[in-house]
Amino acid sequence: MTSTPPLLQIADLRTWIATDAGPVRAVDGVSLEVAAGEAVGLVGESGSGKSMLARTVMGLLPDRAGTSGSVLLDGVDMLAASEKARQAMLGPKVAMVFQDAGRALNPVVRIGRQITEGMVRHLGISRSEARERAVGLLTEVGVPDPRRRLSNYPFQLSGGMRQRIMIAIALACEPDLLIADEPTTALDVTVQRQILDLLDRVRTTRGMGLVLISHDLGLVAGRTDRVAVMYSGRMVEEGPTDAVFDTPRHRYTEALLASTPSLDTPRTRRMRVIEGSLPDPRKPPAGCRFAPRCTARTDACEVPGADHLRDGVLAHRHACVHPAVLSGATPLAAVAPADEPRS
């Protein structure tokens, strides 16, 4: 990190949701920094806490949620700020793109109004000026015939077009940071590709920071500078994207990569699996939360605090008691299962 403070600085964040059976610890002591203009991937499976982390930053938590720790965005603590101060940050400082653009857009309001609304409120410009800007934004995100689109309703557009509109809305107030939560999961692969290219382009041209949240490791790999891996509310590994994917240290990251089918790995008879399932988020294991499913587990993994982040080379940190060894072996070797390679 440089001496200038990072754009986003999350420190020891905890987010929990009260339920009848006790609090669900959705995010449980996570720290993460994003520098201006940087692209950071946040990966994990369902229940890892990656989306709750994003929602905490945006203040989009359900009523029964509680938080502790701090979320500094450009120096303002989003958890402690007044509602008015927080609202003023949403749009010009940080904006979010959701997975399901069909549901995130208001179905009974024309596209034009949905794009201009935030600009009129946050930038203090007139509605006609905002409309002109909206045309420019739609052009930027690759929506053909933008002027006509302004009078469309969301249902008149394809999924890919709706996601482009969502991105245009997010970009409208020129945010310093864009959080994209599974922005392409509902889309077909060729459309996903177009949207990822678009996010890359706007990030580079605007010098905007990006948090790309996805369950798809391959998707994050080609698109981010750094990546953080979450499991059961905890961060298990974090570092430069290439380092994390080429030489994963945490056993969970390693196993997740190995069980993800890829076009680049040899075809195998059997896919490697991670046995078992996620721990109950109301009663997570005391030490490493992955320990019950881990093949390298020892008693040391069950000691409370065993899963603190350990510093590694080149800012590659991991929370594993028994990290995968950094050998000269290619990561592909870890992918081939022990049993019966495909004939």
Add this chain to the structure above:
Amino acid sequence: MAGTGEAHLLADADDTVLSVRHLHVEYRTPGGTVQAVSDVSFDVRPGETLGLVGESGCGKSTTGKAVLRLEKIASGEVVYRGQDLATAPRGTLRPLRRKLQMIFQDPVSSLNPRRTVRELVVEGLTIAGRPAAERREAADRVLTDVGLDPERFGPLHPRQLSGGQAQRVAIARALAIRPDLIVCDEPVSALDVSVQAQIVNLLRDLKDEHDLTLVFISHDLSVVRSVCDRVMVMYLGRICEVGDVDSVFAAPAHPYTRALLDSVPRRRAAGGFTGPALEGDIPSPLDPPSGCRFRTRCPLATERCVEEVPEVRPVGDGHFAACHHAGVRADVDRMPAAVLS
């Protein structure tokens, strides 16, 4: 993308479990008739796993459902072991249907929420009027087969199951009536990566143990490559390419297959992708392009593609494509502009 032609079909129907010929499925909508599946022909061979891939609207799920007559067939044949299901009367269809099962993407919503796991897995036997003792024994057997302890999971209801467990129940239910062929429609798409691998391995094991033939419908090319023996690529209701997984993935002959593969994010490619992006959106199925349906987005399209529906023709050993320019690399051999005029 036309997908007429029969070069890829086996001459002898005895060599197939299922022979689909000139299948057409149509939906009537207020805007007109959608040709969801247009003149699709293919074979499914005994013991193989055939992948059906393509994006939304390509007709892969409709094709899978039509095979089981869960969709109304407008025309064409679906011959299962010598019998045409497309024209079979209800009475003959019923026993045949037991041999053909389907599992769906969303396992929890495909299971009746009011029944227990034990009741669910033998529902087919209950309908067939099998005695209680036989049902009990079958439930124990199939639950064990899919890796669920019958004592522990038998009394549970679907909402008490994780996605992976629910998909195991759906598979157990399909197995209970001893099927011959299972159509799996996006069976792992709703599951997390670590669970996805468990279900894929389970399907593979069960296929071997029970001599099953699988039709595996998926949008996920990496999963299809890992699971299937052969693959058929569809676009806007027609076949683009069909062949052995190794050949199709190593040397895609159809420009659409190539675009699909180039759209899969790759860890080791600069910028995450290996080729140029496909432009534009899929055309409306109400008014599909003439000739080759992919031509409006195809970098190789020529006048011929507008006028003539390409036939499926051989492009390699066990590898077929429906493209007038099959085998031409879009990035190296782009057609000169003169050809387009």
